[in-house]
Amino acid sequence: MKKTLQTIIHGPWAYWIGAIILGLLNILVLIVRGQPWGVTLNIELWTEWIATNLGILSNRGITLTDLMAASGTYLNFGLLIGAFWATLAASQFRFRPIRDKKFFFSALIGGLLMGYGARIAYGCNVGALLNGIASSSLTGWIFAAAVFAGTWIGSKLLLKYLM
Amino acid sequence: MARFSIDIWGEMCPIPLIKAKKKLSTMQCGDILVLETEHSCTSRGIVVWAKANRYSIEEKEVANGIWHLELTKTHD
Numbered sequence: 178m179k180k181t182l183q184t185i186i187h188g189p190w191a192y193w194i195g196a197i198i199l200g201l202l203n204i205l206v207l208i209v210r211g212q213p214w215g216v217t218l219n220i221e222l223w224t225e226w227i228a229t230n231l232g233i234l235s236n237r238g239i240t241l242t243d244l245m246a247a248s249g250t251y252l253n254f255g256l257l258i259g260a261f262w263a264t265l266a267a268s269q270f271r272f273r274p275i276r277d278k279k280f281f282f283s284a285l286i287g288g289l290l291m292g293y294g295a296r297i298a299y300g301c302n303v304g305a306l307l308n309g310i311a312s313s314s315l316t317g318w319i320f321a322a323a324v325f326a327g328t329w330i331g332s333k334l335l336l337k338y339l340m
Numbered sequence: 341m342a343r344f345s346i347d348i349w350g351e352m353c354p355i356p357l358i359k360a361k362k363k364l365s366t367m368q369c370g371d372i373l374v375l376e377t378e379h380s381c382t383s384r385g386i387v388v389w390a391k392a393n394r395y396s397i398e399e400k401e402v403a404n405g406i407w408h409l410e411l412t413k414t415h416d
Contacts, residue, residue: 189384264405271405273378276350340355 187267203308210248213312215304216256217295219249283339287331298323342367345374348382356382357389360411367413375409376402383407 184190206214226244228234244250264270275281295301298320300309306324309317346363348356356377363373377383383399386409390397396412 188380269380269401269405271378274350280350280352335355336358340358 203311206252213304213308214252215249215300215308216253217292217301217304218299219247219253220292221296222247222249279339294327341370341372343372343374345376348375348377350378351382352379353382353385357386360386364411364413369413369416371413373411373413375411376406377409378406380405380407383409386411 203214222239222244225234225237226239226241229236229239261270291301295305298305299316300306300320302320302324306317306320309320311317344363344367346359348359351359356375360373360375367373375386377386387397387399390411394415396414398410400408402408
């Protein structure tokens with residue numbers, strides 16, 4: 178019993194348990210929110226709001242009130258806070274310095290490409306891939322094919338430049 | 341029964357696993373490979389891989405968020 182509790186708090190959880198819990202929570206999001214879980218649309222709105230305030234983009238009328246009323250804001254902050262809390266609860270929190278400059282730049286370029294790709298595809302691998310396929314949308318399948326192709330190229334680049 | 345170690349500190353999956361596989365292929369049966377990482381998923385990934393490949397592996401969290409792994413090459 179004590180060992181079970183220890184595993185729940187400290188991990189590691191079996192992959193299939195995590196998958197089932199995520200699946201159930203995703204269904205809950207769909208029921209409560211009336212639309213499936215997505216990550217990047219809200220990030221785009223926040224970015225646009227910040228860029229508008231910095232004078233980089235022309236104003237499309239996104240206000241802070243809108244952002245604070247958007248369910249995506251709470252899903253995204255909840256994701257960050259939840260992950261942080263889980264790390265603290267498992268007492269695995271640690272500042273992890275970047276080992277090499279090349280990892281910094283590869284992460285930065287990767288992040289930019291992922292963000293750009295997610296927005297021209299109208300969703301990330303949560304909103305467009307998983308929930309797309311779950312709702313029988315063709316977008317999800319096309320996204321899946323593109324993800325496989327991208328991952329293949331990414332693996333080749335990783336072996337060549339990051340090993 | 342030699343002991344080897346490779347430096348995977350601060351590296352993200354799947355780089356540590358690829359490095360470990362490469363090192364393992366140069367080792368003799370019964371040799372031990374010592375790894376230390378500060379990424380939970382790296383540690384987890386190597387343990388799952390070792391078990392799937394029937395290598396004996398010991399995982400210990402030596403400090404908060406630091407894992408020490410000892411992988412024995414039990415077969416070729």
